[in-house]
Amino acid sequence: MEERLYDLIFICRPDTPEEEISKLVATLEQAATERGGKVEKVEKWGTRKLAYRVHKHREGFYVYLVLRATQGEMIKELERRLKVSDPVIKYLTVRLDEELKRQQKLVRRRERKAARRPRKSAGTGEQAVAAS
Amino acid sequence: MADEPRQHSSGPPGARREGPPGGPRKGKRQYFRKKKVCRFCVERVDFIDYKKVEMLQPFVQDRGKILPRRMTGTCSKHQRWLGEAIKRARNIALLPFATDL
Numbered sequence: 426m427e428e429r430l431y432d433l434i435f436i437c438r439p440d441t442p443e444e445e446i447s448k449l450v451a452t453l454e455q456a457a458t459e460r461g462g463k464v465e466k467v468e469k470w471g472t473r474k475l476a477y478r479v480h481k482h483r484e485g486f487y488v489y490l491v492l493r494a495t496q497g498e499m500i501k502e503l504e505r506r507l508k509v510s511d512p513v514i515k516y517l518t519v520r521l522d523e524e525l526k527r528q529q530k531l532v533r534r535r536e537r538k539a540a541r542r543p544r545k546s547a548g549t550g551e552q553a554v555a556a557s
Numbered sequence: 558m559a560d561e562p563r564q565h566s567s568g569p570p571g572a573r574r575e576g577p578p579g580g581p582r583k584g585k586r587q588y589f590r591k592k593k594v595c596r597f598c599v600e601r602v603d604f605i606d607y608k609k610v611e612m613l614q615p616f617v618q619d620r621g622k623i624l625p626r627r628m629t630g631t632c633s634k635h636q637r638w639l640g641e642a643i644k645r646a647r648n649i650a651l652l653p654f655a656t657d658l
Binding site: 517 | 648
């Protein structure tokens with residue numbers, strides 16, 4: 426199966442100690458590598474205000490991961506772990522590779538267009554060229 | 558402000574001064590609206606990131622509603638992507654679903 430790219434964001438309680446979060450990230454990383462995945466990037470955004478109350482918390486510690494996976498099982502397992510771990514109050518996984526593919530397609534198309542445009546304007550419409 | 562004579566100058570002469578020359582829809586209307594351009598098209602955005610809250614915020618009302626296209630001038634393609642991004646941001650509490658505090 427082809428490789429897939431995911432974004433995974435989870436929010437911890439604001440009062441969790443930093444080490445515990447690091448430990449949690451490490452276990453997630455291990456679980457990912459065991460299932461043939463890879464953690465590309467780990468970002469700790471720190472404590473942010475939540476837009477609405479989650480489990481009676483108004484703030485949360487955001488952690489952002491970028492994952493590469495070859496099987497959906499890995500995401501399932503990671504989400505299960507997040508669900509059962511106490512400090513995590515919310516998480517979200519987003520599959521990104523298809524959107525990136527779309528983006529690349531648009532960029533390519535624009536480049537092609539840009540490459541074509543000067544010729545088009547010089548001829549002032551292909552009609553003249555086509556007619557001849 | 559005597560530019561080239563139009564076929565139909567039904568609006569009062571005073572109102573004409575306001576609009577840009579050759580502005581959109583010169584009809585019976587006496588007010589002129591600036592034509593809105595899709596901000597994402599101008600900046601050539603191919604992917605609207607749900608993580609960049611400050612980018613999404615201008616397209617959301619204070620209460621958390623997504624602003625309609627007619628207010629922001631976003632093109633239909635980008636409005637669709639924008640809606641998706643806002644909904645994702647809502648899911649992880651970056652943007653509110655609704656606020657009444």
